[in-house]
Amino acid sequence: MMESAFITVLIAMLGGAIRVSTPFMFVALGECLTEKSGRINLGLEGNLVLGAMVAYAISFHTGNPWIGVLAAGGSGLILGALHGYICKLPKVNDIAVGIAIMSFGTGVAFFFGKPYIQPSAPRLDAIHLGDWTGNPALAQALQVNPLFFVGIILAVAMSWAFANTRWGLIVRMTGDSAASAKAMGVSVDWVRFLATAAGGFLAGVGGAFLSLYYPGSWNQGLSSGQGLMAVALVIFARWDPIRCIWAALLFGAAGAIGPSLQSVGISQGYYFFNAAPYILTLFIMIASARSKGAAREVPGELSITK
Amino acid sequence: MSAEAAGPIPTTRTPNVRTLKLAESVFVPVFALVGSFLIFSLFLLVIGKSPVDFFTLVWTGGFGSSFSIQQSLQRSAPLILTALAFAIPARIGLTMIGAEGALVLGGFTAAAIAIPLVTSGAAAPVAWLIMAITSMAAGGLWIGLAGWLRHYRGVNETISSLLLSYIAIAIMNFFVEGALRDPASANKPSTMPIGDAYRIGSIPGTDVHWGFAAGVVLAIILYILMSRTTFGFAARMTGGNVRAAKAQGLPVGFLVVTCCAIAGCCAGLAGFFEVTVIHGQANASLVAGYGFTGILVAFLARHNPLMIVPVAIIFGAIAAAGGLVQRRMGMPDATVLVLQGIIFVVLLASDTLYGRIKFFQPEARGDRT
Numbered sequence: 001m002m003e004s005a006f007i008t009v010l011i012a013m014l015g016g017a018i019r020v021s022t023p024f025m026f027v028a029l030g031e032c033l034t035e036k037s038g039r040i041n042l043g044l045e046g047n048l049v050l051g052a053m054v055a056y057a058i059s060f061h062t063g064n065p066w067i068g069v070l071a072a073g074g075s076g077l078i079l080g081a082l083h084g085y086i087c088k089l090p091k092v093n094d095i096a097v098g099i100a101i102m103s104f105g106t107g108v109a110f111f112f113g114k115p116y117i118q119p120s121a122p123r124l125d126a127i128h129l130g131d132w133t134g135n136p137a138l139a140q141a142l143q144v145n146p147l148f149f150v151g152i153i154l155a156v157a158m159s160w161a162f163a164n165t166r167w168g169l170i171v172r173m174t175g176d177s178a179a180s181a182k183a184m185g186v187s188v189d190w191v192r193f194l195a196t197a198a199g200g201f202l203a204g205v206g207g208a209f210l211s212l213y214y215p216g217s218w219n220q221g222l223s224s225g226q227g228l229m230a231v232a233l234v235i236f237a238r239w240d241p242i243r244c245i246w247a248a249l250l251f252g253a254a255g256a257i258g259p260s261l262q263s264v265g266i267s268q269g270y271y272f273f274n275a276a277p278y279i280l281t282l283f284i285m286i287a288s289a290r291s292k293g294a295a296r297e298v299p300g301e302l303s304i305t306k
Numbered sequence: 307m308s309a310e311a312a313g314p315i316p317t318t319r320t321p322n323v324r325t326l327k328l329a330e331s332v333f334v335p336v337f338a339l340v341g342s343f344l345i346f347s348l349f350l351l352v353i354g355k356s357p358v359d360f361f362t363l364v365w366t367g368g369f370g371s372s373f374s375i376q377q378s379l380q381r382s383a384p385l386i387l388t389a390l391a392f393a394i395p396a397r398i399g400l401t402m403i404g405a406e407g408a409l410v411l412g413g414f415t416a417a418a419i420a421i422p423l424v425t426s427g428a429a430a431p432v433a434w435l436i437m438a439i440t441s442m443a444a445g446g447l448w449i450g451l452a453g454w455l456r457h458y459r460g461v462n463e464t465i466s467s468l469l470l471s472y473i474a475i476a477i478m479n480f481f482v483e484g485a486l487r488d489p490a491s492a493n494k495p496s497t498m499p500i501g502d503a504y505r506i507g508s509i510p511g512t513d514v515h516w517g518f519a520a521g522v523v524l525a526i527i528l529y530i531l532m533s534r535t536t537f538g539f540a541a542r543m544t545g546g547n548v549r550a551a552k553a554q555g556l557p558v559g560f561l562v563v564t565c566c567a568i569a570g571c572c573a574g575l576a577g578f579f580e581v582t583v584i585h586g587q588a589n590a591s592l593v594a595g596y597g598f599t600g601i602l603v604a605f606l607a608r609h610n611p612l613m614i615v616p617v618a619i620i621f622g623a624i625a626a627a628g629g630l631v632q633r634r635m636g637m638p639d640a641t642v643l644v645l646q647g648i649i650f651v652v653l654l655a656s657d658t659l660y661g662r663i664k665f666f667q668p669e670a671r672g673d674r675t
Contacts, residue, residue: 091658096602105647110640272476272480289459290459
């Protein structure tokens with residue numbers, strides 16, 4: 001009896017981790033790209049919420065959720081570009097601008113999103129990976145949204161591109177030393193602008209997942225701070241796209257533990273686990289703060305690590 | 307950070323240069339404010355609403371009657387306190403964004419300590435004092451911890467305070483859904499209500515609650531502390547140049563941790579007032595984003611405690627006008643959030659104008675001292 005309950009929880013957690021982690025994955029990859037170029041964007045929460053609203057609205061009007069996903073990315077791109085442009089100006093504080101963009105993006109999303117709280121829009125379909133197992137719980141847990149795989153492919157591609165392409169090198173160089181980038185004739189501002197805009201696009205797509213798949217509707221309390229936590233995730237992943245995936249899965253599993261325990265009748269006491277990734281990230285920061293080896297992984301230009 | 311914004315700085319500047327600097331620090335925000343109103347008017351025109359009607363309503367809803375003024379002051383109270391929680395560490399050079407967590411923790415501990423006080427029937431003023439001290443201690447500990455980690459362990463305070471915020475919210479959820487849950491709160495897990503006898507009322511003769519008074523008093527005290535005392539001077543010097551401060555033998559670690567603890571006390575006190583005035587118990591409503599709006603208020607006030615009060619009142623007024631705009635113009639209540647977001651973005655971007663407008667630069671005008 002104990003064992004079957006344990007397996008139920010484990011399966012529910014697996015499914016939950018896959019579901020909950022996808023938006024984490026996209027915001028983390030977006031933030032990772034931006035931070036690799038030497039800038040921090042604390043405003044991804046705004047991109048996420050706006051992306052969720054735009055995706056839902058466009059999916060409702062066009063009937064095609066994938067157009068919604070693209071539109072969400074587009075809205076994120078615009079917010080990211082706005083952040084990138086403002087941070088380019090001298091004497092402007094990037095952290096404050098990030099929080100202002102968060103408040104602006106959320107405001108715009110709530111303003112235009114009001115009429116879309118009631119109607120039901122076409123959602124994204126899942127890929128049924130577990131039907132062959134014959135176990136309904138497992139089959140349900142293995143219903144995976146295509147965006148999850150898009151995120152993984154993207155992480156691998158980013159990781160490869162950082163190591164092997166000219167563009168990847170330029171982004172890393174801009175992030176590690178603006179002076180050497182300038183010496184190479186690279187426009188630091190322009191690279192950071194593009195990296196911030198592209199990062200914003202990814203965060204917008206993460207928002208589309210929230211409204212079009214899980215939880216799968218648009219309302220004002222949709223996001224639970226995933227966008228803000230992107231910064232912590234990237235630190236947790238030590239600025240590595242592949243490790244961003246693992247970090248997102250871990251954060252997702254920690255978020256999924258509550259609902260999975262509820263499925264076997266435990267309804268309290270799991271809040272400690274929700275906080276576990278944050279506590280873990282804090283300990284990682286404490287441990288790596290004075291370590292030279294850890295310092296090598298950090299983009300040298302990043303304001304938060306100085 | 308803008309050390310010039312407040313307090314006398316011992317220089318040999320002539321009054322003329324000072325006047326120019328002052329004029330610049332008035333002109334740039336006003337210019338940006340007008341600019342953001344224009345952008346928002348454009349937005350209203352695009353969606354087919356009248357900007358004139360809108361701004362008239364915001365004025366009426368925010369400052370039009372004594373009722374609306376009181377509403378505005380009411381709503382500015384938590385913003386003043388959380389903005390102070392950002393501004394004080396900012397003066398010592400830290401970007402501390404954890405006021406949200408300190409507010410939640412302060413509110414929660416106040417509600418938690420209230421349980422034995424209420425059951426033992428303690429006198430209300432005694433209970434308030436104990437609750438206020440508890441919430442300030444909890445908040446101070448929380449942000450102070452981030453400051454301690456910063457100075458003694460080299461952990462970036464921006465991220466650690468953000469993480470601590472989430473941990474604080476989880477701590478509240480843990481108790482609110484578990485040991486301290488009021489069985490009557492079915493849909494929204496909360497602590498036991500503190501009861502009407504222990505709610506803090508309004509300042510006599512008004513609808514404004516005491517949180518606003520506390521915010522104003524703290525702003526004045528902290529202004530004096532930061533610009534008129536040795537402590538404040540040492541803190542600002544540390545904010546300007548840590549190495550120089552260390553070389554001078556200033557107790558940098560003590561200064562950093564104390565400033566952060568003061569900040570946490572302000573945010574914790576905001577939580578105390580949220581619980582004793584607004585909610586009457588601790589629950590998820592405490593996580594209302596005041597901590598983040600406070601950061602922006604502090605930036606717009608250029609980390610000057612005295613400036614925080616009017617800036618917070620302006621944003622309190624905009625928030626208070628939301629309901630009126632919704633009723634009279636048929637626009638979503640989020641309209642004021644859009645306006646607020648535009649103001650924040652434009653005003654922060656306008657920081658770049660400092661030193662770039664020729665008119666305000668004494669060097670360019672040829673009357674260098």
